[in-house]
Amino acid sequence: MQSKSKSKIHIATSSQYPQGNADLRDLLDSLRRMRMECDFLVWGERGVCRGNLLLSLAVWDYSSNPTNFLAWLKDLEESGVKILNPLATIQKNINKRYLLDLQERGIPIIPSEFIEYDNLKNKDLRGKVLKPVIGQSGMGVERGEKADFSHYPQGVIIQPFIPSIQESGEVCFVFFGGEFRYSILRKPKEWRANSKYGVEISLIEAKKEWIDLAYQALDGIEYFYARVDLFIQPLLISEVELIEPALYFSHSPYSLELFKISLQKFFKDSYKKIIFLQILASIPHTTLQMQKQKNNTSLQNPPLEVFLKKEQKIQSLQAKRSYLFSHKIQTNSSFFYKAQAEQ
Numbered sequence: 001m002q003s004k005s006k007s008k009i010h011i012a013t014s015s016q017y018p019q020g021n022a023d024l025r026d027l028l029d030s031l032r033r034m035r036m037e038c039d040f041l042v043w044g045e046r047g048v049c050r051g052n053l054l055l056s057l058a059v060w061d062y063s064s065n066p067t068n069f070l071a072w073l074k075d076l077e078e079s080g081v082k083i084l085n086p087l088a089t090i091q092k093n094i095n096k097r098y099l100l101d102l103q104e105r106g107i108p109i110i111p112s113e114f115i116e117y118d119n120l121k122n123k124d125l126r127g128k129v130l131k132p133v134i135g136q137s138g139m140g141v142e143r144g145e146k147a148d149f150s151h152y153p154q155g156v157i158i159q160p161f162i163p164s165i166q167e168s169g170e171v172c173f174v175f176f177g178g179e180f181r182y183s184i185l186r187k188p189k190e191w192r193a194n195s196k197y198g199v200e201i202s203l204i205e206a207k208k209e210w211i212d213l214a215y216q217a218l219d220g221i222e223y224f225y226a227r228v229d230l231f232i233q234p235l236l237i238s239e240v241e242l243i244e245p246a247l248y249f250s251h252s253p254y255s256l257e258l259f260k261i262s263l264q265k266f267f268k269d270s271y272k273k274i275i276f277l278q279i280l281a282s283i284p285h286t287t288l289q290m291q292k293q294k295n296n297t298s299l300q301n302p303p304l305e306v307f308l309k310k311e312q313k314i315q316s317l318q319a320k321r322s323y324l325f326s327h328k329i330q331t332n333s334s335f336f337y338k339a340q341a342e343q
Contacts (some may be wrong), residue, residue, distance in 0.1 A: 009263075010041040010048055013058040018042050020058040023249040030256055031263075044072050050080030053267075056090065057225075059244045063136045066094055082270070084224040085242050092221075093242040096133050096157045102237060107216055109237045110159045120149050120156065131157045136244065138194030164233040169193060171204060171232055173214040174247050174255070176225040177262025180211055182252040193229075195246075203251055213237065224266060225259075 009031060013020050019040055020028070031038040041047065043059045054076060062069040070091060077087050085093075092098055099112045114133065115123060125144025132140040133155040140151035143161065169187035173180060183206035189198035214228040217240050227245035229238040249256045 008049070008052045009036060009038040010052060010054045011038070011058060012043045012054055012056045013040050014061040015042050015044075017058060017060060021246075023247065024058055026249060026256060027259065030260060034260065034264075043069060048076055048079075048081050051082075053082045053084065055084050055225075057244055057247075060137055062094075062243070063132070063134050063139065066134050070094070084266075085226075086222050089222055090243050093240065094134060095154075096131060096135070096239075098240065099157065099237075102217060102240070107237060108213070108235060110162065110231065113158045114155060115158055116155050117149065117152050120147075120152065123158070125158070127161055129159045129161050131159070133157055138196040141194070162231055162234075162236075165193060165231060166190075168231070168233045169200075170238060171206065171210060171230050172245075172248070173206065173211065173228040173230065174225075174245075174252070175214075175218065175223070175227070176247070176259055177265060178224070180214065181258055182255060183210070184248045184251055201248065201251055210235065224262075 011020060011024055011028060013024075019025060024040075028038050028040065040058075041054075043056070043062065048054060054073075056073075059069065070087075073083055073087050073090065077083055083090070096112075097114055099109050100114060102109050103112060125147060128144035130140070130142050130144055130147045130152065132152050135141070135151075140148075142148065142151070144158070165188065169185050170193040172184040172186060174182055174184065183204050185200075185202050185204040186193040187200040187202075188194070189200070193199055195201075210230060210232065213230065213235060214237075217228050217237050218226055221242070223242055225242075225245070225247065227241040227247065229241065230236065231238055247255070247259070249259065
């Protein structure tokens, strides 16, 4: 029998949807069946204790008060709560100006320009798409000819309208546990590929070049889960979702099980690192000095650095096999059971 988890897991939600959606309720029930203590928590509320884990997967209204949202997360982090994704990642991703950073790195995105609210009235917006610089769930995404400027108090990202979205749709690349897992095709009923406006959702087998581009967009970012959205004609990154992306568990076989396995591994790895650091901190400084003199050499690679290098090497190997692994997960169910048995 599995032992009960020592850490409580909170899935952060919004006041309008305090119980998340069907996918997240399935995740909650599944974690509880594994004897992991888990619940929903409307963001802004208290009741999260030191050592607890917070998944911000359903905070679907943070854009209405981003300052309070980030302050709440900061308070939790300072009190010893583990936040996924990490607070530093959320702080960077909450503002769509991160797209300009991708653009500067030479990563192909939908050409984007940031405009302050006060300068909108002087801009020719014909043939453009406007998105609030802090926004979510398709809110405020409008064609330039019909845009309501009151939706953009913090500024706006302006992009050209790309007609192929209506025929080819948008492909969403879902990552968790640091690896690509599966891809989802969203075909809009109008021109916005968002459930709010009507969209057909289905599993799609991704091409290697698409996956490679998604990995490029996440390079250097610390995350547990992520979703990278791409236009495929032409191949351009639309958005990188690192706060509350829909992960479409119900559309991909075994994805819920894979997420749970990844979460278990995260707990296991985090626990190992905590124990290691506790042991390292308990070693008297004089003992390390004596060992240094005995070996007559400098400790150029202290134990912590060696440990972290090993972890980095493991992550590199995992990244190299991620494409093959995810491809098999989508096309060969027997491989999943083999992977699960090896855990």
